[in-house]
Amino acid sequence: MKExxxxxxxxxxxxxxxxxxxxxxxxxxxxxxxxRGRLVDDLAVIEERRKTLLSMSDSKGNEQVEKMVVQFLDGTRLFPRRLFTILAHDEDVDKIVAAIISVNRTDYKVGDGKIFVLPVLDAIRVRTGESGEAGV
Structure with missing residues (x-):
């Protein structure tokens, strides 16, 4: 079993x-x-996003937007994300990972996410008390 x-x-x-x-x-x-993930060393990768954020600041004259741009570039800002946890049989791991990658890969070259696969020692179904593979 894997998580x-x-x-x-x-x-x-x-x-x-x-x-x-x-x-x-x-x-x-x-x-x-x-x-947040690693900081981007090559600013050319995020230049388009930076320009978009700065244009929002220019059009609104908003100090809050300017602060967000700085935090985006210097690594102090945290971004909302969704964390999925899936308990899977060993033979299903590859197809699950492939499915997640296929819908989450973008052309942004940054920020598409991370996938971790961990071993699971046991799983117990609360309703029946079944454990191991049957608990999944």
Whole structure:
């Protein structure tokens, strides 16, 4: 048994849920979380996003937007994300990971998320007391 933890963009939640159901995984849990990944060393990668944010600041004259741009670039801002946890049989891990990647990969070159696969020692179904594979 494995636990798959996926951290994805908020705007990819519905597509991720559909992809999981399409590959036969109906049981999962999702949490709203805040976080950020590595800082981008090559500013050319995020230049378009930076310009968009700065144009919002120019059009509104809003100091709050300017602060957000600075925090976006210097790494102090946390971003809303969704964290999915999925308990899976070992043989299902590859298709689940592939489904998550297929709907979450973007052309932004940054911020598409992370997937972690961890071993699970045991699972117990509360209603029946079944454990192990039967508990899943």
């Amino acid at each position: 798959i933890i996926a951290v994805i963009r908020m705007n990819k939640v519905s597509a991720t849920k559909r992809a999981l159901v399409d590959v036969g995984i109906a049981g999962f849990t999702a949490f709203k979380v805040m976080g």
